[in-house]
Amino acid sequence: MSPRPEISPDGAHLHRFSRAERWAHRTTAALMGVCVLTAAFLYIPVLSELVGRRTLVVTVHEWAGIALPVPVLAALGSRALRADLGLLNRFGPHDRRWLAAALRRDKRPSSRPAHKFNAGQKLYASWSAGAALVLLGTGLMMWQTHLVPLQWRVGATFIHDWLALTLGVVLAGHIGMAMADPEARHGMRTGWVARSWARREHPLWEAEALRETGKTPS
Template structure:
């Protein structure tokens, strides 16, 4: 009697190191604290529910100050520096990916991507720039005695509206992650299936 053979396990390939995953988790945690405390400060319903405004303000300020720390500490990781270099390079295949995305063309051949696709590169660049602007404007609002009133007023305007924009962009980022279980698994465990990598990032060489 011939026994049925088991299907071979899906091949998995490494995508993120442990250091990179901790950088992502720590940054996400700090960003989450900033967003939640901002909502408690600016949305009246949340403010009444939470109370203790002075404590919320301090949490918001210190989480904002700490936000760049995981990335700066992560520069000690060669893998993280390598991925930063990949995120910072925009090639012809990325422009092709963007054109296909704007046309809502989901054909694999029309969306070539390396380890990171063009959308991920744009998001990373935008959120990094927005974080620096938020840090700068937040410091102007914090140390009120060191700057003119006009500077503080302008900083408050930019900080508030950029915070709203960041909230919207983060919601989109989370929505994209929820729609791709394998990408989430890669960030959680550090490895992804070879089939997913070949489908979503065909130019990536492990």
């Protein structure tokens, strides 16, 4: 069962993320940043020349990658996180409408119905989680060379490098969209968002929160 939605005493804000979710997001972001930064210093020639201790950079990259799933796994004790993972895993008719409007570049709120997470966020979460798992698996093959044959390691290296590049591009897009939405960043930082923002960006979620708390629209 999902946690009951919370509305601030003044009725102007909705509780979006629990403390466990926010810390899991921050820690995962930090580990991902370390992975991306160390990968850049390992693979981009101009940056590689600046590194005097390449072995240390490789070690940091490896252990940051191994630790990447830990924050989310540790936060699974949070009922709020489990509920949100369930929401991210469900794709409904309103999500298809949201995607169709996005493809038409129709930015009218009425044409982009969304619950707590819109279709774009759901696709990003699913793709990035899958990519992280593949990178973890291929990275282990490259690290523990005695576990798999040479041909497997060659294939793993190819997949790891190109998927990492793709993930870097997708992450840049994610960060860019977050920078363009101060209220979304405020929600991830404090856990609370303005109801006016929720009504505009996630109207189905705001309407459900009002029904469950017995509040009236304002």
